[in-house]
Amino acid sequence: MGIDPEEASDRTGAGTAGKDIHMIEVSSQKGEVQLLARVLSAGEDLCIVITGGTCPHIGSVSIGIPRSSLKGDATASATVSTFNVTSHKDDRIGNLFAHEISAQVGCRTVVTCGIHVDDASDEVLEAIQITALDVLKRLKVQLSETPPLVG
Secondary structure, rough: OOOOHHHHEEEEEEEOOOOOOOEEEEEEEEEEEEEEEEEEEOOEEEEEEEEEEOOOOOOOOEEEEEEOOOOOOEEEEEEEEEEEEOOOOHHHHHHHHHHHHHHHOOOEEEEEEEEOOOOOOOHHHHHHHHHHHHHHHHHHHHHHEEEEEEO
């Protein structure tokens, strides 16, 4: 059941400046696991909400702050800080998105993440990880083609 990740939807809302973003939505599904990432411009910064599973919620809040790599080679990177709800593991995906998007776009990026599946098996947890990586990949492409709305 479900759709193939290659058939996942990407939707961009156009702002007044043509290709500028007000909101992007990217979703992907593997088996019965579907994830959705919504990106909103917040001035020069981004706010990303990642939800999925049977009970979307806020399990973690991560913020990525762009910086140069500590290797000294001027590669883009980010520092990530996290607030995590007790007993939640949503920070694993939230931190990944905060780091990758903040480094790529070069702006502060807040990510709320809440994915819940009752009694998730190892296979379901793996499907969540694979689906999250697909959403991240698609989101990075969307953001490289459509820079955030500034102002």
